[in-house]
Amino acid sequence: MKWLEPLLPAIGVVVLIMLWYLAVWLRVVDPVLLPPPTDTFRALWKGMNGGQLGADFLKTVERTTLATLIAAALAIPIGILLGASEKLYRSLEFVIDFFRSTPASAMFPLFLVVFGVGDKTKISVAAFGAFLVILFNVAYGVMNARKTRLLAAKVMGASKLRVLTDVTLMESLPQTFVGLRNGVSLALVIVVVAEMFIGSSDGLGQRVFEAQQLFAMPDMYAAIFAAGALGYGLNLLFLLVERRFVHWSGK
């Protein structure tokens, strides 16, 4: 039975698809609302291979990537600065926690006023949300650097700058990756919501919304699956990069 183990993760998928077929076959739901899996996967395949869905997928990838890059480029240096000075962090902690707890979607109108109806708004709201998540994690990573390790570097004669670059930064990496993973997930959520509701002509969010408006259910499910695959893929990508570069994490 040992050979079965690698196949275990596939069981959930197979069961889900079988239940789906069963539901369609028994007509539990109106066939217009729940098309059979074959129609859906055909729509997904056609959409992603030269269809509109593929173009929208890439557009969402582009916005999410840009938002995450901007967020990381700002959050990592600022996070290190805040983490290095506990007093500075404590004085800003409430503000950071407050806005981190504020639903980013509530900020749409504000960003619309500032940036207008366009890519800038979607990307900047997503970047704003991801920024706070990454910032918080980087600062914590820096603050929670093992004291013994810092002391060890110091006792070996490392200057303050050397301790920061050789030890503190490395110590904060695992937590930074936690921030990046959460940040990119949040950025994707915000981008998709923004594409649905703030005057967009492309992107996965817009594709889902449009398919629903046109009652093109296989297309709508296909777009949802594409968005799911994107979220899963981004998370996986960061996990793999993390495992490669932060090999000591959790050990």
Add this chain to the structure above:
Amino acid sequence: MVSGVALARPIATTGAPPGEGAPCAAPHVTIRGLTKGFADFLVYDRFDLDIPRGKLVSIFGPNGCGKSTLINMIAGLIPVDAGEILFDGKPLRDIRFGYVFQNYREALFPWLRAVDNIEYPLKLRQVPKRERRARVERLVAHLGVKIDLRRYPYQLSGGQQQLISIMRALIVDPEILFLDEPFSALDYEMTLFMREQLQRVFVETGTTTVLVSHDLEEAVYLADHVLLLSRGPARVADFVTYDAPRPRSDATLSEPDFVRVKAHCLDVFQREVRKG
């Protein structure tokens, strides 16, 4: 600041105590008027101590008497309130020293391979890569270490990690070596093995060594002198000499001389504990 040659001093290959016969009348470390307080109680109040050159001194005393505080002040990890600590008349920043932490897991850098951990102090001193490698190789050969140094610390056992820590402290060819309860996080089997490793390091290098221990048997077994501290503010309760020849072995533990010294230390210790 650092000499280009690792382990440049003559190496004792026989069992004779290192430094024997050398003109070592002058103490290596002189501590005068050392004062240190935490919150509202004094740990050290005008404390004086001489640490002899080329000897292994164990520090032992009641819980909370400030064993680790003393070694940490000498090694500059925590500041002193008042007093002076000199090494051959020089301040700490002018000498080479090594420090081994109790918590090897948190003292090594897990993102560096074992060999890069050992080389790190040399890297800080801008010793070129080729020479760093050569010095590590020499140290490995010297100590007879059989560890795959390309591994990361988390891939090594606790004892191996602590051995890497000790090698990292030795790589700068220190004038003095500090160890703060280096084996207390290891299991008994590994502790016994590591004692032998440390004894070997000491016999081979003859480096002045200060060891904090919470195990009296270990403290006496490894020591030339056992420094017994009293409860706070700490004073020297006794400075016991134990001069059994090295290398010592398990048989040493049952020799009358060892038993006598250990019993005496325990006596002093108990007296200090009861006072507290």
